[in-house]
Amino acid sequence: MAWMIIFMIVPLLLIAVFAFTTTVPCDRDGNRLDEEEAAEIIAEEQAYWEENEIPLDERESAVVEKTIFTVQNILEVNKYMPTMLNSIWMALVATLICLLIGYPLAFMISRMHFVSQKMMLMLVMLPMWMNFLLRTYAWMTLLERNGLINRFFGLFGIGPFEMINTQGAVILGMIYNYLPYMILPLYSVMTKIDNTTIEAAQDLGAGRFNVLGRIIVPLSAPGITSGITAVFIPSVSTFIISRMLGGGTNMLIGDLIDLQFLGNAYNPNLGSAISLVLMVFILLCMSITNAFDNEDKEGGMLL
Amino acid sequence: MDKNKIIELKGISKAFNGEQVLKGIDLDIHDKEFVTFLGPSGCGKTTTLRIIGGFVTPDSGDVLFNGKRVNQVPPYKRSVNTVFQKYALFPHLNVYENVAFGLRLKKMKETEIAAKVAEMLDLVNLRGYEKRSVTLLSGGQQQRVAIARALCNEPKVLLLDEPLGALDLQLRKEMQIELKKIQQRLEITFIYVTHDQEEALTMSDTVVVMNGGEIQQIGTPQDIYNEPINAFVAKFIGESNILPGIMHEDYKVEFAGDNFVCVDKGFRHLEPVDVVIRPEDITICPPSDKVINGLVESVIFKGVHYEIMVRAYSDLWKIHSTKAPEVGSVVGIDFTPEDIHIMRKMESSQDYAALEHMNGEEAGTIG
Ligand SMILES: Nc1ncnc2c1ncn2[C@@H]1O[C@H](COP(=O)(O)OP(=O)(O)OP(=O)(O)O)[C@@H](O)[C@H]1O
Numbered sequence: 001m002a003w004m005i006i007f008m009i010v011p012l013l014l015i016a017v018f019a020f021t022t023t024v025p026c027d028r029d030g031n032r033l034d035e036e037e038a039a040e041i042i043a044e045e046q047a048y049w050e051e052n053e054i055p056l057d058e059r060e061s062a063v064v065e066k067t068i069f070t071v072q073n074i075l076e077v078n079k080y081m082p083t084m085l086n087s088i089w090m091a092l093v094a095t096l097i098c099l100l101i102g103y104p105l106a107f108m109i110s111r112m113h114f115v116s117q118k119m120m121l122m123l124v125m126l127p128m129w130m131n132f133l134l135r136t137y138a139w140m141t142l143l144e145r146n147g148l149i150n151r152f153f154g155l156f157g158i159g160p161f162e163m164i165n166t167q168g169a170v171i172l173g174m175i176y177n178y179l180p181y182m183i184l185p186l187y188s189v190m191t192k193i194d195n196t197t198i199e200a201a202q203d204l205g206a207g208r209f210n211v212l213g214r215i216i217v218p219l220s221a222p223g224i225t226s227g228i229t230a231v232f233i234p235s236v237s238t239f240i241i242s243r244m245l246g247g248g249t250n251m252l253i254g255d256l257i258d259l260q261f262l263g264n265a266y267n268p269n270l271g272s273a274i275s276l277v278l279m280v281f282i283l284l285c286m287s288i289t290n291a292f293d294n295e296d297k298e299g300g301m302l303l
Numbered sequence: 304m305d306k307n308k309i310i311e312l313k314g315i316s317k318a319f320n321g322e323q324v325l326k327g328i329d330l331d332i333h334d335k336e337f338v339t340f341l342g343p344s345g346c347g348k349t350t351t352l353r354i355i356g357g358f359v360t361p362d363s364g365d366v367l368f369n370g371k372r373v374n375q376v377p378p379y380k381r382s383v384n385t386v387f388q389k390y391a392l393f394p395h396l397n398v399y400e401n402v403a404f405g406l407r408l409k410k411m412k413e414t415e416i417a418a419k420v421a422e423m424l425d426l427v428n429l430r431g432y433e434k435r436s437v438t439l440l441s442g443g444q445q446q447r448v449a450i451a452r453a454l455c456n457e458p459k460v461l462l463l464d465e466p467l468g469a470l471d472l473q474l475r476k477e478m479q480i481e482l483k484k485i486q487q488r489l490e491i492t493f494i495y496v497t498h499d500q501e502e503a504l505t506m507s508d509t510v511v512v513m514n515g516g517e518i519q520q521i522g523t524p525q526d527i528y529n530e531p532i533n534a535f536v537a538k539f540i541g542e543s544n545i546l547p548g549i550m551h552e553d554y555k556v557e558f559a560g561d562n563f564v565c566v567d568k569g570f571r572h573l574e575p576v577d578v579v580i581r582p583e584d585i586t587i588c589p590p591s592d593k594v595i596n597g598l599v600e601s602v603i604f605k606g607v608h609y610e611i612m613v614r615a616y617s618d619l620w621k622i623h624s625t626k627a628p629e630v631g632s633v634v635g636i637d638f639t640p641e642d643i644h645i646m647r648k649m650e651s652s653q654d655y656a657a658l659e660h661m662n663g664e665e666a667g668t669i670g
């Protein structure tokens with residue numbers, strides 16, 4: 001247990017530390033130098049070293065880096081608010097569509113014959129067994145300007161349509177990749193709804209919509225919240241999908257973070273700050289949905 | 304009793320996956336009647352009830368409510384309510400909201416709902432349980448909630464599918480009396496499903512005995528018990544000695560190697576029949592030429608009486624008596640002509656199969 005906690009907490013702490021620190025140049029006595037000063041000194045040193053052909057292992061700079069506490073990174077995140085909001089918006093749209101597709105599907109599966117249920121679940125999970133990159137790549141080839149879909153339309157003399165590198169393509173990618181995470185928790189609470197419970201409601205005068213609103217939705221509420229969380233969180237922080245299907249035109253928050261760590265904008269401190277803000281935001285969202293869920297009390301487990 | 308037909312079933316048949324579950328059910332149910340479907344497991348009782356409730360559509364035949372055909376009317380538009388075999392309460396709602404469910408759908412005023420729910424909870428003795436979660440109630444209490452919930456809509460007909468099946472014997476007896484009281488107080492029709500013949504006999508105005516998807520006999524509990532129409536009914540309602548016999552002429556039957564005077568007539572000459580004699584109608588007497596004599600094989604104490612098995616030739620007789628003869632002694636088996644019930648042989652072999660099956664199970668059903 002203790003190890004589990006350490007295992008989970010340590011990387012988070014690291015990110016927090018990164019987010020609230022930055023490295024600044026100092027002299028050897030620990031006095032802070034401003035950027036220009038430091039650059040000047042370094043340039044002079046460099047020239048001196050070169051001139052006297054000092055061996056590499058004997059070159060000692062008068063300028064060292066020092067890590068200091070700062071909230072600058074966090075404040076800087078503000079600059080990326082539009083990207084953040086755009087990510088949240090797209091993730092919300094994808095989550096909503098997943099819910100709209102997944103809910104009836106999960107219900108249908110839960111009412112099927114036992115054997116068909118197992119088969120449908122296999123089908124739902126099938127794409128998950130394929131590598132994430134590969135299945136997104138597959139969509140790339142489908143959506144491309146001379147991809148399969150456009151070629152198909154071409155047969156009828158329509159198109160080609162601009163499909164790849166659009167917001168729609170990114171959302172499609174999110175839906176395709178994360179739909180199973182919506183269906184599975186929904187299915188698992190829905191199988192627990194007895195047919196006779198539904199019949200009892202019908203018996204008391206409930207038509208289709210009342211059965212849905214008064215019985216099925218309340219009883220599947222825990223599945224709805226865990227489904228939403230399970231789709232929204234990976235969608236909001238994805239970067240591969242937007243890179244492959246969005247073509248870089250639609251920068252998401254995930255791309256931004258990625259760029260700070262592995263990209264050319266190298267700045268792990270800023271990257272950490274963005275992730276931290278994102279995490280706080282997600283935690284907020286989750287506590288809201290959970291509070292919403294608790295209102296309906298009882299019900300099944302959170303997946 | 305008011306003899307208005309409130310529900311009519313006409314030639315109802317139903318098959319599931321090619322298996323014929325109901326084979327032409329004809330039945331009239333009257334206003335304010337307590338009707339019980341009685342039969343062994345799998346005979347189609349629940350299916351018949353579900354057809355009345357609208358959850359199953361018959362393959363052929365008609366369901367009429369007050370003379371109107373309702374085959375295609377969905378459950379939520381039917382004026383009947385159901386108490387389900389496993390209660391089927393709404394787990395996310397408390398007792399109050401469970402009972403109020405039907406009223407809320409009718410968009411009733413909150414004050415009216417509160418009054419009605421209170422009335423129903425009074426009726427089933429659950430006052431003060433309004434706020435409880437239904438998942439935390441005992442079986443008996445859940446059953447009461449289910450009854451209150453179904454009665455809240457003031458149905459003309461209440462369908463009950465083995466409502467007491469999951470309760471222990473003591474509670475079951477209490478609930479039987481309560482249910483009967485409720486039915487009489489509200490003056491509505493109850494259609495009640497059970498496979499417990501004692502329950503059927505004590506509660507019903509009319510008993511419908513079913514087997515293999517067919518109605519065997521419809522009648523008052525007294526009719527069914529005293530005048531079973533065939534060996535199946537005789538065997539199912541109470542215990543019986545069933546012996547093969549031959550009808551020689553009116554009022555004269557041969558069985559157990561002898562000729563007897565009986566009170567039945569209207570059979571063909573030498574028609575093979577089933578002779579049914581209830582164990583409690585037989586008296587044990589000293590052996591003599593005038594009666595059947597047999598050897599006492601076993602004596603079992605059953606509380607109110609002894610169950611005595613007597614072998615006479617190849618027949619094994621079951622006798623109920625308050626006095627116990629000694630095992631191994633020879634006794635006489637005596638009965639009057641009125642105690643002999645003559646029944647036509649059953650047609651289908653399936654009926655016999657069902658009977659054979661029951662012989663194994665039935666030992667504990669009646670005391
Ligand atoms: N929905 C269904 N699908 C397939 N077969 C069914 C269905 N409902 C009932 N049956 C079959 O129909 C037959 C009669 O069932 P039914 O439930 O009416 O019996 P029952 O008399 O109520 O028995 P019990 O006393 O055990 O409740 C059974 O063989 C059952 O397996």
Ligand SMILES: [Mg+2]
Pocket residue numbers: 348349350388464
């Ligand atoms: Mg049943």
